[in-house]
Amino acid sequence: MDFNIALFLAQDGITNGAIYALLGLSLVLVFTVTRVILVPQGEFVAYGALTVVGLEMGTIPGTAWLLLVLGAAVFVADALRAENGRQPRILMLRALTDLVLPAVLLGVCWVVAPLDLGVWVTAPLAVALVAPLGAYIYRLAFRPLAQSPVLVLLIAAVGVHLAMIGLGLVFFGAEGFRSEPFTTASLTLGPMMVSGQSLWVLGTTSVLITSLWFFFGHTITGKALRATSVNRLGARLVGIPADRSGIIAFTMAAAMGAISGVLIGPVTTVFYDTGFLIGLKGLVAAIMGGLVSYPIAAAAALAVGLIESVASFEASSFKEVIVFTTIIPVLLWQSLRSSHVEEEEE
Amino acid sequence: MVLRNWLVAGLAVLGVALPLVPVTPDYWIVLLNAIGLSSLVVIGLVLLTGVGGMTSFGQAAFCGFGAYATAVLTTSMGLSPWLTLPIAIAVTCTAAALIGLMTVRLSGHYLPLGTLAWGISLFYLFGNLEVLGRHDGIPTVPPLNIGGWDLYDNRAVYFIIWALVLLAAFATLNLLDSRVGRALRALRGGVVAAEAFGVNTRRAKLVIFVYAALLAAVSGWAFAHVQRAVNPTPFGLGAGIEYLFMAVIGGVGHVWGAVIGAAAVVLLEDRLQIILPALFGHSGNYETIIFGVILVLLLQFARSGLWGLALRFIPELERRAPAQKTAPTEAAPLPRRTPPRRGEPLLEVQSLQRNFGGLTAVKSLSFSVNAGEVVGLIGPNGAGKSTTFNLISGILPPSSGTIRFQGRDISGLGPRDVAAMGMARSFQHVKLLPDMTVLENVMLGAHLRGRAGMVSAILRRDRTEERRLRAEAERQLIRCGLADYMHVKAGALPLGQSRVVEIARALSLDPLLILLDEPAAGLRHGEKQALATLLDSLRDEGTAVLLVEHDMDFVMNLVDRLVVMDFGAKIAEGSPEVIHSDPKVLEAYLGGIE
Numbered sequence: 001m002d003f004n005i006a007l008f009l010a011q012d013g014i015t016n017g018a019i020y021a022l023l024g025l026s027l028v029l030v031f032t033v034t035r036v037i038l039v040p041q042g043e044f045v046a047y048g049a050l051t052v053v054g055l056e057m058g059t060i061p062g063t064a065w066l067l068l069v070l071g072a073a074v075f076v077a078d079a080l081r082a083e084n085g086r087q088p089r090i091l092m093l094r095a096l097t098d099l100v101l102p103a104v105l106l107g108v109c110w111v112v113a114p115l116d117l118g119v120w121v122t123a124p125l126a127v128a129l130v131a132p133l134g135a136y137i138y139r140l141a142f143r144p145l146a147q148s149p150v151l152v153l154l155i156a157a158v159g160v161h162l163a164m165i166g167l168g169l170v171f172f173g174a175e176g177f178r179s180e181p182f183t184t185a186s187l188t189l190g191p192m193m194v195s196g197q198s199l200w201v202l203g204t205t206s207v208l209i210t211s212l213w214f215f216f217g218h219t220i221t222g223k224a225l226r227a228t229s230v231n232r233l234g235a236r237l238v239g240i241p242a243d244r245s246g247i248i249a250f251t252m253a254a255a256m257g258a259i260s261g262v263l264i265g266p267v268t269t270v271f272y273d274t275g276f277l278i279g280l281k282g283l284v285a286a287i288m289g290g291l292v293s294y295p296i297a298a299a300a301a302l303a304v305g306l307i308e309s310v311a312s313f314e315a316s317s318f319k320e321v322i323v324f325t326t327i328i329p330v331l332l333w334q335s336l337r338s339s340h341v342e343e344e345e346e
Numbered sequence: 347m348v349l350r351n352w353l354v355a356g357l358a359v360l361g362v363a364l365p366l367v368p369v370t371p372d373y374w375i376v377l378l379n380a381i382g383l384s385s386l387v388v389i390g391l392v393l394l395t396g397v398g399g400m401t402s403f404g405q406a407a408f409c410g411f412g413a414y415a416t417a418v419l420t421t422s423m424g425l426s427p428w429l430t431l432p433i434a435i436a437v438t439c440t441a442a443a444l445i446g447l448m449t450v451r452l453s454g455h456y457l458p459l460g461t462l463a464w465g466i467s468l469f470y471l472f473g474n475l476e477v478l479g480r481h482d483g484i485p486t487v488p489p490l491n492i493g494g495w496d497l498y499d500n501r502a503v504y505f506i507i508w509a510l511v512l513l514a515a516f517a518t519l520n521l522l523d524s525r526v527g528r529a530l531r532a533l534r535g536g537v538v539a540a541e542a543f544g545v546n547t548r549r550a551k552l553v554i555f556v557y558a559a560l561l562a563a564v565s566g567w568a569f570a571h572v573q574r575a576v577n578p579t580p581f582g583l584g585a586g587i588e589y590l591f592m593a594v595i596g597g598v599g600h601v602w603g604a605v606i607g608a609a610a611v612v613l614l615e616d617r618l619q620i621i622l623p624a625l626f627g628h629s630g631n632y633e634t635i636i637f638g639v640i641l642v643l644l645l646q647f648a649r650s651g652l653w654g655l656a657l658r659f660i661p662e663l664e665r666r667a668p669a670q671k672t673a674p675t676e677a678a679p680l681p682r683r684t685p686p687r688r689g690e691p692l693l694e695v696q697s698l699q700r701n702f703g704g705l706t707a708v709k710s711l712s713f714s715v716n717a718g719e720v721v722g723l724i725g726p727n728g729a730g731k732s733t734t735f736n737l738i739s740g741i742l743p744p745s746s747g748t749i750r751f752q753g754r755d756i757s758g759l760g761p762r763d764v765a766a767m768g769m770a771r772s773f774q775h776v777k778l779l780p781d782m783t784v785l786e787n788v789m790l791g792a793h794l795r796g797r798a799g800m801v802s803a804i805l806r807r808d809r810t811e812e813r814r815l816r817a818e819a820e821r822q823l824i825r826c827g828l829a830d831y832m833h834v835k836a837g838a839l840p841l842g843q844s845r846v847v848e849i850a851r852a853l854s855l856d857p858l859l860i861l862l863d864e865p866a867a868g869l870r871h872g873e874k875q876a877l878a879t880l881l882d883s884l885r886d887e888g889t890a891v892l893l894v895e896h897d898m899d900f901v902m903n904l905v906d907r908l909v910v911m912d913f914g915a916k917i918a919e920g921s922p923e924v925i926h927s928d929p930k931v932l933e934a935y936l937g938g939i940e
Contacts, residue, residue, distance in 0.1 A: 037455060039462075141642045148645070150455040151401055155594060156645050158403070158587055163638025169630045280466065287459055317474040324467035328448065331460050335451040 007192045009309045015198045015267075017305020018205040019045075019260045023282025024289065024297040025212065026253035031291045032229030033249040035150050036142050039157040042279020043164040044130055044257025046272055049265035050168070051126035051258075053177040058114045062171025063129045064106045070136040071102040077140060098136075105129055119182055127258040134254025135247045143246060161276070168272035176274070179265035201263045208256065209298065225249060229292075281308070281323060288330045349662045361508065365501040375500045377616060379572060381609045382507035386565035388592045388604035389514050390558030395590075396599035397522065398554040399534040400450070403586040404461030407468040408559040410581030411438040412566030414472060417484040417576040427490050427571050434567045435560055442559030443552065450551040457555070465583040473578040483577025490571045503572050510568060511605065514561055517804045518601050521557075524803035524812065525796045528786055530554055532779055539777035541761045542739060543770070543855060544794035553800065591637055594644055597651025606652050611637075674820050677813035680795050682856050683768055685888040686752065688718040692859055692890050693738070693769075698747035698757075700730075700737055707733040709914040710747065715859065720881060720891040722901045725911035726934055731894040732774050734911070735861050738892075739771045740764035752858070766794055770852035771861035774894070776844040780837025784828065784847050787836045788819040791854030822850040827876050842868035846877070853884075860884070862893040866900050878904050902926070910934070 023041050030038045047063055054061030075098035079091065105128060112121060141160050145153055183196035215222040228235040228245040236242050257279075261270070268274070285304050289297030304323060311322040364370050364378070387405050395401040415434040419425045449460040473481045490497045490506060497503050521527050529550050532540035537547045570576045579585075588611065596607020615633055622632035648655055657663055686692060693715040700708040708730045715721045723731050736742040738749055740761040749757045751767055770791065778787050792815045798808030823832055826846050831839060836847060845865055852860050866874050874897070881891055881904060895901045901908070902922045910918040910925060912934040918925055925931055 037459065144646045149399075151395070151399065151458070152645055152649070154455055154458055155401070155590065156642050158590070159638040159641030159645070161638065162587065162591075162634040162641065166632050166635030166638065169632060170626055170635070173628070174630055277466075280462065283459070284463060287456075287463075318470070320470040321467050321474070324463040324470075327460065327463040331452065331456060332448045334456070335448055 004191055005313065009313055010306065011192065011194060011198060013306035013309030014302060015201050015305070016308060017302035018201050019264055019278065020282045020285050020304050021298040021301035022205055022208060022256045022260050023279055024285035024301045025209070025294055026256045027283055027286035028289060028291060028294055028297050029225075030249050030253045031286070033225055034138070034142060034146070034153075034246045036153045036157055037150070037283070037291070038250075038253055039154070039283070040137075040161040040164050040279070041253060041257055041282060042275030042277065043161060043168060044134065044254045044275070045261035045264070045278050046168055046172075046270055046275030047130050047133070047164075048126050048258030048261025049179060049270040049274075050172040050177060050261075050272065051129055052119070052122050052179040052262055052265050053270075054172070055109065055113050055122040055125060056116070056179060058116065060106065060109045060113055061126075061129065062167070063126075063133070064102075064109045066167060066171065067102040067129060067132060067136070068106055070133065070140065071098040074098050074136045074139045081144070097132075101132060105132075119180055122179075123182075123262045126262055127255055130258035130261075131251050131255035134250035134252070134257075137254075138246050138250035142250075143243065146242065146246070165273050165276065168275075172272045174272065176269040176271040177265075178267075178269050179262075181266035195267075197263075197267050204259065204263060208259065212294075221248065277320070281305075284324065284327050287327060290334065349660070353663070365504045372500060375504055377612060379500060379504055379507050381605070381612045382504075382511045383565050383569050383572070384589065384592055384608035384612060385511045385605045386514055386568075387562045387589045388596065388608050389511075389518055389601055390561035391589055391593040392596075392598055392601060392604045393518060393522075393530075394554050394558040395593055396597075397530055397534065398551055400457045400551060400555065401590060402461040402555070402558065403458055403583060403590060404445075404465035404468070405558065405562045405589045406581045406583070406585035407461075407465050408438050408442060408562035409566030409569065409585075410468060410472055410578070411441055411559075412563030413570040413576045413581065414478055414484070414566075415563075416567045417487045417570045418477065420488050420571075421484055421486060427488065427567070431564070431567055435563050438559050438563035438566075439556050442556045446552045446555040450548055450555060461586070462583065465586045469578055469582040472581060479577075481578060483575060485575045487570050487574045487576060489574055490568075500572075503568075507568055507572070510564060514564070515601050515605070520806055521800065521803050522601075524808055525789075525793060525798050525815065526550075526553075526800050526803050528782070528790050529793060531782060531786075532790060534779070534781075538741060538761075539773065539779075540790070542741065542765060542773075543791050543851070544762050544765045545790075546762060557800075588637075591641055594641060595651055597653030597655075599650065600653045603651050603653030606656075610652060674824075675813050675817040677810070677817040679821075680792070680814050680818050680856070683858060685858060686717040688716075688888055690717045691715075692717045692719075692752060693892070694748075694750040695734075695738065696748045696750070698734070698737060698749065699745045700733055700742060701745045706914050708737065708744075711911070711914070711916050713909045713916060713919060715890050715892050717858070717890050718885055718888045719907065720885050720893070720905045722905040722908045723892060723894045723911065724896075724898075724901060724908060725917075728913075729911040730914040731911055732863060733914075735771065735863055735894065738764075739769060739861060765855060768856070768858035769861065770855040770857035770859075772845065772848035772852055772863055772865060774863040776841065776848060778836040778839075778844055778847060778851075780835065782836060783833050784836050784839065785816070785819055785823065785832040787847060788823055788851045788854050789815050791822075791851035792818050792856075795854075795856060819850070819854050822853040823847075825853070826850040826880060827873075840868070842870070842873060845869070846873070849877075849880070857889060859890045859892065862891065862895075864894055864896065866895055866897045874900055 027038055027041055030036055051061040051063045075094055078094060108125065112125060137160060141156055142153065145156055181197050182200045185196040187194045187199065216226055224240045225245050225248060227240055228242060232242055281304050282301065285301035286297045288300035304326065307326060308319060308323045312319045315322065365375055387409060391402065391405055412434040415437045416427060416430040419430045419433060420427055445460065445464060449457045472478055478484065490503060522531065529540065529545040532545055533547060533550055540547050592607040592611045593604060595610050597603030618633035618636055623629045626632055644651060691714050695714065696712050698708055698711045699706065711734065723734065725731055733742065737744050740759050740763065744757050747757065748755055751769060756764055756767065796811050796815050798811050802808045820832065823829060826849055828843065828846060828850060831843065836844065839847065845868060849862065849865060866877060869877060878900065884891055905922060908920065908922055908925045909916060910931050917930045917934060918928045
């Protein structure tokens with residue numbers, strides 16, 4: 001491996017690592033707030049990327065229809081379930097978020113899709129279509145299980161993953177696609193050629209991570225989320241609705257997943273099930289951070305990206321084996337650290 | 347019972363006759379074989395998830411270990427499949443033990459996450475190793491044979507597969523209904539209590555994990571010889587998830603639920619793979635949508651799965667112990683410890699200290715308890731009494747100081763070792779296993795007085811010892827006045843009686859010293875008197891009792907001596923009369939007069 005190749009691999013690894021970092025952070029966010037290990041995080045990535053492709057092809061993407069159906073299902077389920085769910089004021093509010101919002105987005109797609117307005121319209125629209133899916137999925141699948149053990153939530157997350165993979169196949173077909181790049185420009189830095197798309201990935205990730213830091217440190221909603229993750233009951237007692245925290249966490253996770261998808265769409269061929277492996281690499285990073293630490297998860301994500309990039313060069317057929325085996329020393333280390341007999345949370 | 351017997355007989359006849367009748371379509375047999383192979387894996391998963399409170403997405407990878415091991419050995423070395431079975435099992439169990447060692451110490455959700463990563467990793471490994479034939483796998487695996495006859499016919503293999511399933515099911519049921527089984531069942535929601543009665547919970551978790559992997563290996567081994575070819579696809583993460591789905595759909599706590607779940611999923615998948623592609627006009631695994639939705643709905647509305655639903659409507663399906671009182675079990679009594687001479691020092695606590703960060707919960711505490719003595723440990727709330735109990739029983743390590751039991755230094759020993767020396771305890775917050783009967787809970791107390799291991803449990807060689815343990819538990823329950831509640835689920839008892847069950851459980855250990863944390867709380871007047879009589883009789887037998895209690899009438903009339911704590915330190919010690927008028931004690935309880 002000479003220097004140029006090393007530089008190229010580093011660039012590749014950092015770009016992928018940035019994506020894994022976004023996903024890892026989302027997983028930590030969702031786990032600390034709701035105790036759900038969000039196995040379907042990767043599906044938001046595929047949905048995001050393929051929604052852009054759908055819009056570029058001038059069609060109304062399946063995600064828009066899914067949003068409409070899920071919104072209606074959530075609306076009905078909540079009206080049936082919650083004891084205060086039938087007060088007119090609450091019903092009106094819910095109708096706005098669950099029925100009107102998807103309808104409006106569908107309308108926008110219907111208008112925008114045939115116009116071929118380019119990535120500056122399709123990318124944000126795709127994120128807007130996928131982000132509410134997170135909230136709906138939380139309310140449909142996980143909120144009724146909010147008091148359950150982590151294990152049950154994990155199995156439910158796998159259920160959601162199965163359903164989303166299948167739906168992905170229905171909406172986007174079995175073919176893989178690439179979307180149009182944000183930019184075809186590239187930058188020459190000494191011996192290294194940096195593609196514009198990599199810069200987009202890195203720039204967007206940096207901006208997102210900075211805004212996350214600002215959100216958690218300097219806004220009341222962010223602080224409320226942190227409070228919920230430290231002590232759920234305590235947070236409820238001081239008036240932070242656990243429900244709302246879950247909805248926010250899931251919406252943010254879905255949005256970050258979709259943004260990742262939109263960013264990698266032009267550089268990777270995305271299939272309906274591509275997201276799973278990408279999401280699991282984010283999960284590996286999150287586990288390295290003990291599912292609680294944002295900075296360690298982000299750093300681990302970069303490491304995963306670099307390891308993957310070097311592995312794909314040195315031993316390409318064992319790439320996935322190597323990446324997923326890195327979790328073993330981490331688990332071993334965590335295992336040696338936890339020596340006391342702990343009471344399970346059930 | 348009658349209905350159950352009829353059902354079992356009917357199923358047995360049907361199961362044997364089906365493949366023998368020529369009109370049965372061959373396709374049915376293929377499906378039944380698939381159900382049997384899956385059932386093997388899912389039975390292990392039921393034990394892991396429903397009993398052990400852990401789970402795994404990687405069971406398919408363990409099937410892969412079994413399948414590839416036999417495929418390589420039979421094709422390249424020409425070994426007989428029957429010879430490779432033990433090798434396949436050994437290889438898989440070693441791998442599982444290594445994975446288990448790394449993860450079972452962590453909280454329950456790390457194991458599934460670990461297996462998720464492993465599942466993928468192994469799948470790609472299977473698909474890229476030259477010796478395993480890469481993605482094409484190993485074709486031409488020989489079929490199973492019996493006495494020189496090669497079994498190519500699905501109908502013949504059917505009997506082998508289902509014999510294995512029945513073997514696995516009964517082995518698992520036997521295991522659960524044994525000394526080891528009670529320890530395994532104690533993993534869910536009672537780790538501290540189980541450890542306090544000598545159960546090595548980490549080893550128990552590892553045992554379950556390896557056992558589940560073993561069943562998966564057997565399934566993989568059989569699969570390789572039924573398909574007569576091996577490739578990576580059936581051992582990927584997707585298959586691992588499907589096994590878990592079968593476990594959940596069948597009912598994750600029941601062995602027979604595993605078989606029902608496997609049947610439901612195999613049949614549903616078979617139908618959906620015909621219906622859905624026709625509906626969507628393309629081929630593809632659309633059934634995952636339905637599976638995913640069913641999984642979430644089951645967790646929300648019917649977590650006990652199909653078997654749980656069946657039990658709700660036809661409770662006779664489950665063989666259960668008679669709810670009525672039965673004649674006491676006849677068995678030779680268990681050997682007892684030789685008690686120390688009355689008055690000999692049994693427990694000596696010296697300058698015991700425990701800090702939690704900046705807080706000193708127990709501050710240079712010294713006292714002793716002699717054999718045949720009842721000592722009360724009293725003090726206002728937050729005085730450090732429960733912490734002292736946890737230090738003495740080994741649940742917390744002391745920051746400094748020594749604890750001697752029968753002259754031996756036990757500070758720093760874990761709860762298991764302390765229990766083995768003859769110290770038993772009850773808990774302030776009751777730690778019984780709600781899903782087990784009162785009798786089973788109390789039998790767990792006698793865990794250290796039995797020796798039977800896993801193998802003798804599976805082979806039912808442990809019945810004599812089991813009867814002795816049961817007789818002992820019955821004796822202690824009768825002694826504690828709970829004869830009528832033996833076969834009730836512990837979760838159904840009111841709090842006061844749960845505390846008495848904890849005392850019976852502690853007595854089953856045959857303790858020299860028994861630590862009781864607020865035993866009288868929640869008891870009615872008559873029950874308190876009965877408890878006092880019981881403790882009196884323990885004193886007469888030479889057993890020492892150390893108790894924390896807030897009911898002063900109860901304590902004052904019962905104990906020989908009192909140790910009074912406040913803010914972690916001892917402020918007084920002596921007979922009840924002396925303590926009664928001690929000014930420091932009065933100040934601690936009633937506040938000083940300034």
